[in-house]
Amino acid sequence: MxxxxxxxxxxxxxxxxxxxKIELIFCSDFELLLSVMLSAKSTDIIVNKTTKILFKIANTPEGILSLGLKRLEEYIKHVGLYHTKALNIIKTSYLILTQFKGKIPNTRDELELFPGVGRKTANVILNVLFKQKTxxxxxxxxxxxxxxxxxxxxxxxxxxxxxxxxxxxxxxxxxxxxxxxxxxxxxxxxxxxxxxxxxxxxxxxxxxxxxx
Structure with a gap:
């Protein structure tokens, strides 16, 4: 062409x-990160239905860690690959608190340190949250x-x-x-x-x- x-x-x-606009529904940087992580191999419709319930219970790294792996799995069980995603979300929440002072980083290299965050997810985060032309x-x-x-x-x-x-x-x-x-x-x-x-x-x- x-x-x-x-x-x-x-x-x-x-x-x-x-x-x-992105069709995922979110109200914070952390909510967007989790939504994009959940969207792999799943539709935005299913993710939005899932997070509508989940985010009322836990929508911060501290909240996710308090929820724990098994309870998190129950909340996201309708999303594809939910076992793996739940574990990745738990690990990511821990890293955000311990290595990034509770903030979502604004570089690709740092974002890709999170389990389950690859190049596509990093590009979405950089584009939506940090207005980078990725x-x-x-x-x-x-x-x-x-x-x-x-x-x-x-x-x-x-x-x-x-x-x-x-x-x-x-x-x-x-x-x-x-x-x-x-x-x-x-x-x-x-x-x-x-x-x-x-x-x-x-x-x-x-x-x-x-x-x-």
Whole structure:
């Protein structure tokens, strides 16, 4: 895909949704971190239902540690991989208190010290909390980038590097959310909704499903 076409795509997304927001519901830095950690292999809908209950009981590192592993597992048992996530959340809460004075760090290296926090999660935190122009690549961003030919890559890191190279700085804070929402509701994994696609005339996917 050439530069001009990419720019037109970004302008369409900007016009359609100038202020895209993350769909996870949170009221503090710590709540966002836990929500993003829980969202791996789970939908935002399930995570929001889970945290709505959990955060009333425990929404601080101290609260999570007081809750304990077994009780935490009970609260998040509807989220995928909840055993592993519960243990990671307990360990992360401890590290936040003992190494970061109760604060969420604002660097990738420090964030990735937390168990269960990889590059994607770190990028989301840096983008949302600290307004850094990071581009988090999840399954939706990976699919949309490759399928449209906007930014090709064999893995998420390759796609992230390509996006950082081809996306103008002014759009870097928003593109993750545009592509996530597009992949979640329009350019889905199985049933493409090309007939309602905002960018179908610019997309370079060869097997479009357009009935208009």
């Amino acid at each position: 050439n530069k001009d076409k990419r720019y037109k795509i970004l302008l369409l997304f900007l016009k359609h949704n100038p202020n895209p 581009i988090a690549v999840d399954t939706h961003v990976f699919r949309v980038s490759n399928r449209t030919n906007f930014a090709n890559g064999k893995n998420v890191l390759e796609v992230e590097k390509k996006l950082n190279k081809v996306v103008p700085s002014t759009f870097k804070s928003q593109i993750h959310y545009w592509f996530v929402l597009h992949g979640r509701y329009v350019c889905t994994a199985r049933k493409l909704k090309c007939n309602i696609c905002l960018i179908h005339k610019l997309c370079e996917f060869k097997k479009k499903n357009i009935n208009i």
